[in-house]
Amino acid sequence: MSREWRPSDQVFTTRVRALIERDGVRGVADFYGVSPATARRWRDGGQPRSDSTARSVVRRGRVETGAVLQIPGGRFSPERTVYNPDSVAFVRTVAERRRTTAEAALRNATNPAERAMAEALPTTVSVREATDFDTRLENLEYATLRGFDEQDFYDYFGYYDGWDDFRSTYEQMAG
Numbered sequence: 001m002s003r004e005w006r007p008s009d010q011v012f013t014t015r016v017r018a019l020i021e022r023d024g025v026r027g028v029a030d031f032y033g034v035s036p037a038t039a040r041r042w043r044d045g046g047q048p049r050s051d052s053t054a055r056s057v058v059r060r061g062r063v064e065t066g067a068v069l070q071i072p073g074g075r076f077s078p079e080r081t082v083y084n085p086d087s088v089a090f091v092r093t094v095a096e097r098r099r100t101t102a103e104a105a106l107r108n109a110t111n112p113a114e115r116a117m118a119e120a121l122p123t124t125v126s127v128r129e130a131t132d133f134d135t136r137l138e139n140l141e142y143a144t145l146r147g148f149d150e151q152d153f154y155d156y157f158g159y160y161d162g163w164d165d166f167r168s169t170y171e172q173m174a175g
Helices: 009-032 036-043 051-065 085-108 112-120 127-145 150-157 163-174
Strands: 069-071 080-082
Touching (some): 009 036, 085 112, 085 163, 127 150
């Protein structure tokens, strides 16, 4: 029997936590026919033995968490999983615009130098760009919910930021 896909540990854990938040430990345990201790172990990072159970959790939990995106980190850095729907949309939008821009530059290149420049254009979003966007978004949302002013934000996070600066950075990156 061929083995089907198995979700990443991070995606599984995120989705099972969302299901536990929605249905409780007992609800998840009863649904999957496992003990509450097993459901708590999954919540804390453990994995089910069955691939089909892992896939089921990921499918059912998607309703609660929305899309996630794995951003390859390159040869020496790990992947980054982006869970926030706004961050997922950012990564997808910027990557698509970069690909479109690079393809257009390549089509319009009229000499070897222009072609080399077009081939050097970025076509993806780096792990650092995605992480920075995700972190800034989380920090701004946190500060907004707590009514932080500019100085409170700086005192809490150690840097100045605001929604206008954030939007400006996004618009620059998105093209």
